[in-house]
Amino acid sequence: MQVLAPKPPPAPLARILVVDDDESIRVAMVRFLQRCGYGVESAGNGTDALFLFESNAFDAMICDVRMPGLSGPELLPRVLAHDPNLAVLMLSAVNDAPTAAHVLAGGAVDYLVKPIELRALQDAVIRALARRQSRMEKERFDERIQEEVKLRTAELEQEKESLRRLSVSVVETLIIAMEAKDVYLRGHSQRVADLAAEVAIEMGQDHEIVERIRLAGRLHDVGKIGIREEILNKPSALTVTEFEHVKQHVRIGIEILRPLQQLDHVLDFIHDHHEHWDGSGYPRGIRGDSITLGGRILAGADAFDALTSQRAYRDPMRADDSLAYLGTVAGALLDPQVVRALQVVMMRRLAAA
Numbered sequence: 226m227q228v229l230a231p232k233p234p235p236a237p238l239a240r241i242l243v244v245d246d247d248e249s250i251r252v253a254m255v256r257f258l259q260r261c262g263y264g265v266e267s268a269g270n271g272t273d274a275l276f277l278f279e280s281n282a283f284d285a286m287i288c289d290v291r292m293p294g295l296s297g298p299e300l301l302p303r304v305l306a307h308d309p310n311l312a313v314l315m316l317s318a319v320n321d322a323p324t325a326a327h328v329l330a331g332g333a334v335d336y337l338v339k340p341i342e343l344r345a346l347q348d349a350v351i352r353a354l355a356r357r358q359s360r361m362e363k364e365r366f367d368e369r370i371q372e373e374v375k376l377r378t379a380e381l382e383q384e385k386e387s388l389r390r391l392s393v394s395v396v397e398t399l400i401i402a403m404e405a406k407d408v409y410l411r412g413h414s415q416r417v418a419d420l421a422a423e424v425a426i427e428m429g430q431d432h433e434i435v436e437r438i439r440l441a442g443r444l445h446d447v448g449k450i451g452i453r454e455e456i457l458n459k460p461s462a463l464t465v466t467e468f469e470h471v472k473q474h475v476r477i478g479i480e481i482l483r484p485l486q487q488l489d490h491v492l493d494f495i496h497d498h499h500e501h502w503d504g505s506g507y508p509r510g511i512r513g514d515s516i517t518l519g520g521r522i523l524a525g526a527d528a529f530d531a532l533t534s535q536r537a538y539r540d541p542m543r544a545d546d547s548l549a550y551l552g553t554v555a556g557a558l559l560d561p562q563v564v565r566a567l568q569v570v571m572m573r574r575l576a577a578a
Contacts, residue, residue, distance in 0.1 A: 317338060320338045448476065494517055524560075
């Protein structure tokens with residue numbers, strides 16, 4: 226005959242700590258709650274209660290307000306530090322409204338007055354545990370929502386970055402096509418981008434701004450794709466009409482790039498890269514600090530690369546001569562701070578060469 230193993234006892238409905246210095250009341254509550262199916266521990270004072278919390282987990286605590294040593298209101302914040310969701314029911318022989326308000330504001334879920342009928346105690350415990358369960362479920366739900374939002378935000382940022390890279394790649398293809406129209410412009414955009422980024426670093430800009438300026442440098446001349454080739458390669462000075470045509474490359478570039486909303490402030494930098502410190506530039510003729518910092522830095526880097534590069538109508542200038550010339554137009558065509566930073570960067574490059 227097969228002997229069946231005894232079934233394990235059912236798990237308690239919840240674990241409750243009863244804290245009361247009156248032994249008769251404490252024992253009566255422990256026995257009653259055990260009969261109701263709860264796992265119950267007890268302590269005769271606040272210090273013993275804290276000791277039990279060190280090595281046990283409880284779902285609820287029924288605690289007397291007035292006890293020798295550590296009182297109920299003093300014990301309350303210390304047990305909630307162990308478990309903020311602990312369902313605490315405070316028990317007092319006095320219906321004291323200020324004390325009740327104090328403990329309820331401090332995190333207790335109920336305030337019971339002795340003597341209390343056992344059925345009323347059971348109902349209060351059920352309500353307190355249900356409130357604890359509801360609060361914990363809400364926290365778990367909120368955590369899941371936060372994780373989902375965090376995950377989705379990361380996915381959207383990744384998608385946005387992928388789209389930005391794809392968009393920039395397409396535009397850079399246009400730049401390669403544009404630079405192919407003018408042998409003297411080949412590599413110009415990348416050189417301006419690298420120099421502008423170094424100048425921004427020298428001026429103490431953070432990584433995000435530096436990278437926006439670098440990107441603006443790579444894209445700043447895309448509008449020249451719309452400029453007639455014979456004007457780009459003209460070996461002599463431009464007429465007024467021809468120069469007005471060349472100036473349209475800023476407008477054309479912005480129109481090409483505007484649909485790429487991911488570029489954000491990069492468009493502003495590109496829009497301003499031909500503005501002059503004294504207001505004599507284009508397309509808006511703005512001056513000084515009204516010009517974006519990125520636009521001012523690009524103007525300096527663009528000017529230096531133009532001076533030191535071969536052109537159809539002139540030979541390149543030496544780097545040191547170009548730096549000296551830029552010093553003469555600082556405060557007029559260029560931001561003096563940008564010129565100083567550019568000079569530091571280029572002197573460092575020349576020293577390392």
